[in-house]
Amino acid sequence: MAVKPAWLPSIPYPPAQEDGYWAPITSTLDWCEENYYATRYSAEIVNTLTNLLFVWLAFKGMYNCYKHGHDRIFFITFFGYLIVGSGSFAFHATLKYPMQLVDELSMIYTTCLMTWASFGHNRPLPFRVMLGIGIAGLALFITLYYHYLQDPTFHQNAYAILTIVVLLRSMFIMEKNIRPHFNERQEDRTQNGSAKGKMNAAEIERIEERDRAILKKMWLMVAVGLSVFLGGFGIWNLDNMYCSKLRVWRREIGLPWGLLLEGHGWWHLMTGVGAYFYIVWGIWLRHCLNGRQDEYEAVWPSLFTSLPSIEKRKTNANGSVKKTN
Structure with missing residues (x-):
């Protein structure tokens, strides 16, 4: 049982309501956060x-892209990420x-x-077109079948499988x-010799x-x-498993401290950060696959207090790209 220290200031939770602005509820899911307790204009x-x-x-x-x-595909992906956040905002409201x-x-x-x-990267255009058609067909199937089933477990499993595969x-x-x-192994198989064979030893070592x-x-x-992503997933599952206890603890602790026990909110924050890391990693990987390691770098000043971004390297006075040591 959660016991609030006597010295910790708090205010009691208002009662949950059923007649909020957006009532009645029509979603197939209703999370552990009590509905319309803070404002009638947002369910959760x-x-x-x-x-x-x-x-x-x-x-x-998107600005970084x-x-x-x-x-361009990563700008579009970040736009999709924006739709995810906006859609979730509207859903929970x-x-x-x-x-x-x-x-x-x-x-x-x-x-x-x-x-x-x-x-599809570095594949012939016909392959990329067919791949796009196939993936679009898969997305359409998931959409129609999920709307037919209206079973959140199907959506969660489909999302998990896609994420793991990619x-x-x-x-x-x-x-x-x-x-x-692995690069050396590939180059040893080439008939015309490797690009490294035309470089001096110092340049090979630098690369x-x-x-x-x-x-x-x-x-x-x-x-x-x-x-971070899996941590958020774990907290979300605990929120689902112990919802009744968490609701009691929140009311015992009072506001604003009870907000820290909103596990689904932590899921949003942590999966948001985890997904951002994944997209940024994908951007950097794409530049490396294109052989542009000397043109781009990951800017990540602090492991715990900043988020990474991929930026163009600064150039020398003559316009050449500064190389790493």
């Missing part, structure tokens, strides 16, 4: 407002079924974009195409050190993003 105030992180990070990502010339579909299906569509970007694919091509050991440093930072980015 914490679950609504935590989606503003998605909105901020989406605009941050525009400023630093990243591939209203608990209406159409807004639930916007929230949940935009997650599927954004992940499908990343699937196409991952599997994540594992990206990890594979990252190691295969960037790590010097290999650069790529190993990039991989180290990439894996750190993957580890942090995945840990």
Whole structure:
């Protein structure tokens, strides 16, 4: 049982309401946060407002894509990320079924974009067109079948499978195409000799050190993003499993401290950050696959107090790109 220290100031929770502005509830899901206790204009105030992180990070990502010339697919992906956050904002504010579909299906569509970007890169145009048609067909099937079933478990499983597939694919091509050991194996098979054979030893060593440093930072980015995402998933599940206890504890602790026990709100914050890490990693990976490691770098000043971004390197006075040591 949660016991609030006597010295901790708080105010009692207002009673939950059923006649809010957006009533009645038509969604197939209603989360652990009590409805309309804070304002009649938002069914779940914490679950609504935590989606503003998605909105901020989406605009941050789109601006970075525009400023630093990243591939258009990532600008579109960040726009999809914006729709996810906006849809979730509307869903939790209203608990209406159409807004639930916007929230949940935009997650599927954004992940499908990343699937196409991952599997279609450097492939012939006919392959990319057929891949796009196939992925669009899959997205349509998920949409229609989910609307027919109206079972959130189907959506959650479909999203999880898509995410795992594209994540594992990206990890594979990252190691295969960037790590010097695997690059050397590929070059040894070429008939015309490797590009490294035309370089001096110092340049070869610089490139290999650069790529190993990039991989180290990439894996750190993957580890942090995945840990935050899975941490949010764990908290969300605890919120579902112990909802009745959490509601009692919140009312015992009072406001504003009880807001810290809104597990679905933490899910929004942590998955928002985790998804942002994944998209940024995808941008950096794409530049590396295009052989532009010396042109772009990951700017990540602090592991715990800042978010990474991929930016163009500064140039020398003569216009050449500054190389890493």
